[in-house]
Amino acid sequence: MEADDLKSTMLTMNPTVIVPSPILLWRSKIGWDSVMRMSADVRDLFLYEAFLYYNPLLLVTMMVWLWGINLWFFSQSNVNYAKIFELDQNHLTHHEIWKCATWMTIVVPTSMTAYLYLYSCGEVSLAASQPVLLYLAVVIILVFPFEIFYLSSRFFLLRTLWRIVVPLQAITFADFFVADILTSMSKVFSDLERSVCRMIHRQVATIAWFEADSVCGSHSVAIPVVLVLPYLFRLFQCLRQYKDTGEKATLLNALKYSTAVPVICLSALKYHVFPDKWTNVYRPLWLLSSVMNSSYSFYWDVKRDWNLSTFTRIFKFNRPHFLSHLLYGQKWVYVWVLGSNLILRCTWTYKLSAHLRHNYLTVFAITALEIFRRFQWIFFRVENEWSKMNLKPNVHISMSTLSTEEDKLLNSSSHDV
Numbered sequence: 107m108e109a110d111d112l113k114s115t116m117l118t119m120n121p122t123v124i125v126p127s128p129i130l131l132w133r134s135k136i137g138w139d140s141v142m143r144m145s146a147d148v149r150d151l152f153l154y155e156a157f158l159y160y161n162p163l164l165l166v167t168m169m170v171w172l173w174g175i176n177l178w179f180f181s182q183s184n185v186n187y188a189k190i191f192e193l194d195q196n197h198l199t200h201h202e203i204w205k206c207a208t209w210m211t212i213v214v215p216t217s218m219t220a221y222l223y224l225y226s227c228g229e230v231s232l233a234a235s236q237p238v239l240l241y242l243a244v245v246i247i248l249v250f251p252f253e254i255f256y257l258s259s260r261f262f263l264l265r266t267l268w269r270i271v272v273p274l275q276a277i278t279f280a281d282f283f284v285a286d287i288l289t290s291m292s293k294v295f296s297d298l299e300r301s302v303c304r305m306i307h308r309q310v311a312t313i314a315w316f317e318a319d320s321v322c323g324s325h326s327v328a329i330p331v332v333l334v335l336p337y338l339f340r341l342f343q344c345l346r347q348y349k350d351t352g353e354k355a356t357l358l359n360a361l362k363y364s365t366a367v368p369v370i371c372l373s374a375l376k377y378h379v380f381p382d383k384w385t386n387v388y389r390p391l392w393l394l395s396s397v398m399n400s401s402y403s404f405y406w407d408v409k410r411d412w413n414l415s416t417f418t419r420i421f422k423f424n425r426p427h428f429l430s431h432l433l434y435g436q437k438w439v440y441v442w443v444l445g446s447n448l449i450l451r452c453t454w455t456y457k458l459s460a461h462l463r464h465n466y467l468t469v470f471a472i473t474a475l476e477i478f479r480r481f482q483w484i485f486f487r488v489e490n491e492w493s494k495m496n497l498k499p500n501v502h503i504s505m506s507t508l509s510t511e512e513d514k515l516l517n518s519s520s521h522d523v
Contacts, residue, residue: 174203330374
């Protein structure tokens, strides 16, 4: 009877408006109540594992929503982001980005709810299949080679990711822009690696929760390796830029990304050295490297990536809007951006440190805040690049005019004194 009710509900649903089925909501409540009846220790471990599989995709969903907001602001202030990122005419607008985010917001929590419900009902094998099916669906959609699901945009993303991993060509703005975003999502990739590892070793919904030293456990060597990869990718991009341009600033930028390596590696040593050696030797070194990384990164954001010499025009809309009135030319915006960027740069080292990640809700909150910090960073970084692009034609015109005047003077046969 429940299946018939569900089928009739889906048939009568308006395709433009998605309303959660009352049956699914009721089952979610039953599943959650069943989970809450577990003993406290088992429940915490169970929720930790469920959170491990789904929090990466939840954070990616959040990033997609915020990227749509970025694009909306760019469209309102006439920032030609398509030209900046060298996108074709079929690029996604903020409307399409929000449509993708909406579906992600529906599908990911639904799969998580099914996992909780099925496990609480004793259907362990069916519960274990839920995150596996979700991950497979994501991969299939990304690589699907037919003209559906925004083919050109998907391939642009995949091509950019390949250029980041293998920087054998000149680095474009889109390349290092996406690579910078990946550094903010290094915790996402670390959890993805652990999730896929458990799926491959068939540890989903098993007693492997308790085994921190197992091949996919919380003490795995793969965790710091995956955490450090986005920073190494960005480091190699800077070295490639120096090879192409010879600008010494790219070497200083490479040094910034290299400061994240000791933070990650020293933290991981806690599980592989004696406690007294960690306390007396490695922990002070970890604290020192954390301060250096946070300070250097904050300096580079303000001094290099952003241009705060004048009020940003990215919040000056073409038409009157309350957000433009609230943000454009307001000093509190800069106080907030500078203050929040400094604080979140410091807390971000918490996420990079494996020995502090036992509280998964705290780490999730810090990762979400880092994604929000990156959302703020995008406004000023893109506007800075747009200003540079607009400045280059003016400089070229000025130099051309100057050369023409010089030619006239040199070729003139008569001179009045």
